[in-house]
Structure formats: C-alpha cells, structure tokens
Amino acid sequence: MGSSVNTAGAARAAARTRGAPAGHESGLAAGFLAHARRTPDAPALVRRDGEIDYRTLLHLVREQRARLRVTPGDAPVATPAVKSPGTIALALACLLERRTLLLPSATLGADALERLYAEARVGEVLDAAADVPPTGHRAPTGAHEPPAAPTGQPALLLTTSGSTGVPKIVPLGVEGVDAFVHWAAGAFGIGPGTTVLNYAPLNFDLCLLDVWTTLAHGGRVVLVDAEQAGNGPRLLALLDAHRPQVVQGVPLLYRLLTDAARDTGTTLESVRHAVFTGDALPGPLLARLPHLMPAARLYNVYGCTETNDSFWYEVRDARAESGAPLPLGRPLAGVEHFLADEQGRVVEGAGTGELLVSTPFQADRYLGAAAAAPAFVPPAPGGGARRYFRTGDLVRRHPDGTLTLEGRTDRQVKVRGVRVNAQEVESVLLAHPHVTEAAVLAVPDADAGHLLHAVVRCAAGSGLNSLTLRGHLARRLPRAALPSVLRITDDPLPRTSTGKVDRGLAVRAPLTKEN
Numbered sequence: 001m002g003s004s005v006n007t008a009g010a011a012r013a014a015a016r017t018r019g020a021p022a023g024h025e026s027g028l029a030a031g032f033l034a035h036a037r038r039t040p041d042a043p044a045l046v047r048r049d050g051e052i053d054y055r056t057l058l059h060l061v062r063e064q065r066a067r068l069r070v071t072p073g074d075a076p077v078a079t080p081a082v083k084s085p086g087t088i089a090l091a092l093a094c095l096l097e098r099r100t101l102l103l104p105s106a107t108l109g110a111d112a113l114e115r116l117y118a119e120a121r122v123g124e125v126l127d128a129a130a131d132v133p134p135t136g137h138r139a140p141t142g143a144h145e146p147p148a149a150p151t152g153q154p155a156l157l158l159t160t161s162g163s164t165g166v167p168k169i170v171p172l173g174v175e176g177v178d179a180f181v182h183w184a185a186g187a188f189g190i191g192p193g194t195t196v197l198n199y200a201p202l203n204f205d206l207c208l209l210d211v212w213t214t215l216a217h218g219g220r221v222v223l224v225d226a227e228q229a230g231n232g233p234r235l236l237a238l239l240d241a242h243r244p245q246v247v248q249g250v251p252l253l254y255r256l257l258t259d260a261a262r263d264t265g266t267t268l269e270s271v272r273h274a275v276f277t278g279d280a281l282p283g284p285l286l287a288r289l290p291h292l293m294p295a296a297r298l299y300n301v302y303g304c305t306e307t308n309d310s311f312w313y314e315v316r317d318a319r320a321e322s323g324a325p326l327p328l329g330r331p332l333a334g335v336e337h338f339l340a341d342e343q344g345r346v347v348e349g350a351g352t353g354e355l356l357v358s359t360p361f362q363a364d365r366y367l368g369a370a371a372a373a374p375a376f377v378p379p380a381p382g383g384g385a386r387r388y389f390r391t392g393d394l395v396r397r398h399p400d401g402t403l404t405l406e407g408r409t410d411r412q413v414k415v416r417g418v419r420v421n422a423q424e425v426e427s428v429l430l431a432h433p434h435v436t437e438a439a440v441l442a443v444p445d446a447d448a449g450h451l452l453h454a455v456v457r458c459a460a461g462s463g464l465n466s467l468t469l470r471g472h473l474a475r476r477l478p479r480a481a482l483p484s485v486l487r488i489t490d491d492p493l494p495r496t497s498t499g500k501v502d503r504g505l506a507v508r509a510p511l512t513k514e515n
Contacts, residue, residue: 027178029095031216033058039192039218045085046195046222046242052085054218057092060085064093067126075123076100076157080113081203082128083223088202088211090128095155095174102157103203104167109475112167119368120157120169157367158205160305160419167478169367170305177208180308180361183332184213187312188246188273192218195242195270199224199249205305206277208361210248232260236268243270247293248301250278250417251285255447258288268293277301277309278417279449280405283322290318300326302405306375306389308361310335311403328395328403334360336386339395347397354409355395356388363389413442413450418480425452425473425481432472434462437493439506440483453507454483457493464488 035042040055064086071077079090081103094101102120104113117125154171188209190196196214198221200206214221222242228234236257239247247253247268254276261267271293281300289298298318303309313329315321331337338346339353347353356377364387365376376387394406411423422440429438437457442450458464466486473482493506 027174028181028212028216029092031181031218032061032092033096035192035215035218042193042218043220044215045088046220047085048225048228057085057089057215060089061092061096064090064128065097068093068097068099071099071124071126073123074099074153076102076120076153078102078104078117078120078122078125078157079128080104080106080108081201082106083198083202083225084128086128088215090126091156091202091212092215098153098155098174100153100155100157100171102159102169104159105201105203105478107479108167109477111475112477116159116167116169116368158305159203168370168373170363171365171367172361172363176308176361176363177212179334180208181213181216183361184209184309185217188275190214190217190219190246194219194246195222195244196220196246197222197224197239197244197248199229199247199253201226205303205308206248208308209275210246214246230256232256233264236260236264236266239268239271240266243268245270245272246275247271247273247296248275248277251276251281251449252416252447254281254289254292255285258285258292261292262288267291269295271296273297273299275299275301277303279414280325282446283324286315286326287319287322300329302328303359304357304389304391306363307357307359307391310337310357310359325404328405332359336388338388339397350397350399352394352396352406355391355393355403357391358386358388360386362386411442415442415450415452415480416448418478420450420452420481422452425454425477425483428473428476429454429456429469431476432464432469434459434464435469437501439493439501439503441503441507443507451485452481452483453485455487455489455493455506458488458490460490 036054036058040053040058042054043051044054044057045052068077077094077099078101079087081087091101091103102116102122104116155174155177156172158170158172159167160170184190190213194214196210196219198207198210200210202211211221222238222244224235224238228238239257272295274289274293274296298315300313300315301309302311309332311328311331313327315326336358338356339351340356341347341353358379365371366373375390377390379386379388392409392412394409396404396406398404410421412419412421422442425440426438429435435456436459438454440452440454443453445451456469466488469488470482470486494502
C-alpha cells in the first residue's frame with residue numbers, strides 16, 4: 001500500500017456507506033449517576049469475592065472525585081488497568097471531573113509504562129487499587145452531583161496492543177464515548193438489570209461495551225479476572241452461576257467455554273447476545289456455539305482501538321455459515337468507509353484494497369511519538385468533517401457488495417485478539433546489545449489465532465541466555481507480543497537469495513547449537 005491515499009475519489013464511496021448520525025440522550029457519566037441515585041441497591045459489579053451495588057460504587061467514585069480535586073494541575077492522570085472496583089471508580093470519577101485518564105495495560109514492563117506516561121504528559125500516576133487517602137476535601141454527596149464543565153480534552157487515553165514496541169496512545173473524546181455507549185445499549189438491549197460479561201482487560205476498547213455501556217444504563221457487570229481468563233471450567237462455572245444476557249470476547253473465550261461445556265454438557269441458556277471480535281472465529285468453533293448458547297443471537301463485530309466498532313454481522317445459521325469466512329457485515333450508523341488499492345486509489349465495485357474507516361466514536365490522531373504516523377488521513381471532499389483511519393486490513397468487496405477480510409497489508413497478526421507486529425518484535429530483539437540477527441514468524445494456532453516463534457543469533461562469547469532475553473522483551477512489549485518459542489544460536493541465520501534473513505527457514509530449521 002502506498003503512503004498516501006487519494007481521498008478525493010472517496011466522497012462517492014463514503015456517501016454510499018454513510019448511515020444515520022449516531023445520537024445519544026445522556027452520556028456515560030450522567031447515566032451512571034442517574035442509575036446510582038435511582039436504584040442504589042442494584043448490583044453493579046460482580047467479582048469472585050462478591051457483588052458491589054451502585055451505592056457502594058458511587059461512594060468509591062465520590063472518594064476518587066475528591067482525590068482528583070486535590071491532585072495538582074489539569075494534566076492527565078494515569079493508573080494501570082488492573083481490573084478492580086477501584087480502577088472502575090477512578091475512571092468514572094475522571095469522566096465526571098473532565099480529567100483525562102490514561103489506562104495502560106497492567107502487564108506492560110516498567111520501561112514501556114514510563115514512555116507512555118511521558119508521551120501522554122501524565123501529571124500523576126494514581127494507585128486506584130489502594131485505599132484512597134484522606135484529602136481534607138469533601139466529596140460531593142448531594143442528590144445532584146453533575147459532571148464538571150466540558151474542557152475539550154480527551155476523556156480516555158486507551159492504548160493499542162503495542163505492535164511497535166510501545167503501544168500507541170489513542171485519545172477518545174467524551175462525545176465519541178457517549179455516542180458509542182448509546183449505540184451499544186440499543187443494539188444489544190442493555191438496560192437496568194441486564195447482566196453483561198466483561199472478559200477483556202480494562203484497557204481494551206471492548207470494555208466500552210461490556211463495562212461502560214452497562215454501568216451507564218443500570219446493568220450488572222460480571223468481571224473476569226486474569227486468573228480466570230485462561231481457565232475454561234472456571235469460566236463456564238462463572239457464566240453458569242451469574243447468567244449473563246450479553247457476552248463479548250475474542251475467539252479464545254468461546255473455545256475455552258465450548259471445550260469445557262463438551263466435558264460437562266452445560267448449556268448457557270441465559271445468553272441472548274454473543275459477540276465475537278478481535279480476530280476471525282474458526283468455522284468449527286462457530287458451528288458449536290448454538291449448542292452452547294441455544295437462545296443467543298450471534299454477531300461478528302469488526303473494529304479497531306482507533307475507530308471502535310465499525311461493522312457488525314448477525315449470523316443467521318451458524319452451522320451453514322461455518323464453512324467460509326464470515327462477512328464484515330453492515331456499517332454501524334454514522335460509519336463511512338472505502339477501499340483503497342496499492343496506489344491509494346478508491347476501489348469502485350468488486351475488488352480488494354485496504355479498508356479505511358471513519359466512525360462517530362473514533363480518535364482523530366495518536367498522541368506522542370506515533371502522532372506523525374500516516375494512519376489518519378483527511379476527509380474526502382463532500383464526505384464530512386471526520387478523518388479516516390487506515391486499518392491496514394485487506395478487504396475484498398464481492399460483486400454482491402459483501403465485504404470479507406482477506407489479511408493484513410503488513411506483518412501484523414492477531415495473538416489472542418491483540419494486534420502484534422512481528423517486524424517490530426524483531427526490532428526489539430535486535431536492540432539487545434548481544435543479539436546480532438533475529439527472525440520472528442507468526443505461526444497459526446487454533447486457540448490463539450497466531451503465536452510468535454523467534455530465533456536469534458547471539459554475539460560470540462556473550463553468554464546470552466533466554467531468561468535474560470525474555471526479560472529484555474518483557475520490559476518493552478505487551479504480553480501478547482512475547483514469543484511463545486524463543487531459541488538462541490551461535491550459528492548464522494539462513495538467508496534468501498537477496499541476502500535477507502529467511503524467516504521461515506530460520507525459525508523452523510533445526511539448530512546445530514541451541515542455548
């Protein structure tokens with residue numbers, strides 16, 4: 001794909017794909033306050049150690065608001081996205097106080113976190129899980145405690161998966177968040193008393209649906225902690241006990257649940273909407289979902305952190321449709337898109353090209369070092385004011401207009417639903433002073449989508465070992481980008497005829513010597 005996109009030719013394509021504007025009656029922060037006042041005894045959060053009602057969560061939010069009011073300056077604050085009531089309360093408090101919050105992954109290494117804090121110009125890092133210290137400032141406690149006046153600053157700073165070594169910072173505005181919360185509640189029937197499963201980490205954009213939409217509309221969020229997330233039997237028992245009506249997750253969640261259910265015969269009768277996103281759902285797994293969730297409507301949802309959900313497709317017959325890739329579906333209301341070929345020209349009619357998307361929920365730029373990346377392009381003439389995001393996804397438009405995902409324009413792959421760039425993992429490996437050559441290959445995996453296999457050549461006499469090298473990677477990359485297989489050799493890596501490292505041969509070939 002070329003470095004520039006001809007948006008002049010996109011106006012007609014955008015006009016054909018533009019839906020009705022997405023509106024909203026009340027925002028996330030105001031919606032939460034209204035339900036906390038109206039039904040304070042209703043359950044808000046479910047954890048392994050019990051439930052927290054809206055009254056208790058509101059109390060935590062009030063404490064965090066008071067804390068923010070004595071936090072110096074108006075710079076963004078940050079807290080690692082540990083899945084806890086304290087983190088959720090701090091996020092709600094920041095929304096109410098119009099204080100920008102950076103939510104980086106709790107699994108990032110110290111070096112990566114420090115770089116994120118610097119790029120976001122964070123004024124203070126708060127420990128949301130700790131007890132809130134006395135501030136001497138009275139938290140608002142009356143019946144009316146509205147959000148602070150708008151500031152024009154971003155509401156949330158989410159991060160991408162870190163495919164370039166350090167995650168990119170994606171600023172989301174209040175209006176975009178509120179528009180998505182309004183859409184998601186209507187699309188999946190989320191209202192007072194609706195139970196929604198939260199499988200994704202809090203720093204993922206998926207939480208805009210399963211946490212923030214739910215709390216804005218008086219629902220009940222079942223939190224899956226990190227210890228439960230990879231354990232199929234425990235996940236199945238959690239869903240069986242708490243009976244969610246809405247479930248969203250990457251394909252790994254559904255594989256863990258279906259495998260566990262096959263051994264026990266359990267079915268999840270309560271689920272009315274099951275959303276799979278983050279990666280392609282394998283056909284055999286799709287065919288098993290109606291038995292696991294017999295009353296559920298099944299949806300394939302496409303989106304990026306930068307744009308949030310963009311397309312959705314409802315599966316009509318899971319068994320019949322399991323033999324081919326699922327379509328992207330139709331754009332959400334207000335979403336515009338077009339395809340661009342390798343020269344940046346708009347693809348008209350049937351054809352394949354990079355997908356460019358513009359949504360009512362999106363960011364319009366990155367912050368920090370990534371701000372110069374050509375990922376966001378100007379709007380097409382006559383196509384509205386929003387910029388388009390270059391997804392990097394190759395999409396085919398079939399003669400009947402159906403869109404299907406064909407692959408990536410670069411070396412990015414999905415590992416457990418997280419975008420990872422194998423090229424950048426190589427760059428981090430090569431940054432180690434004792435590594436002279438590196439090759440990383442994404443290997444298909446039935447559960448994770450892909451896994452990374454890596455081999456490096458170490459400098460002679462360096463004594464480099466895998467423990468040291470894994471520590472180097474862990475300080476600079478998110479967990480999903482860490483190779484599952486890492487081999488170290490003294491031998492030169494094989495090369496292609498053009499002199500480049502032959503990654504496939506290097507990773508798969510047996511080594512004569514391995515550390």
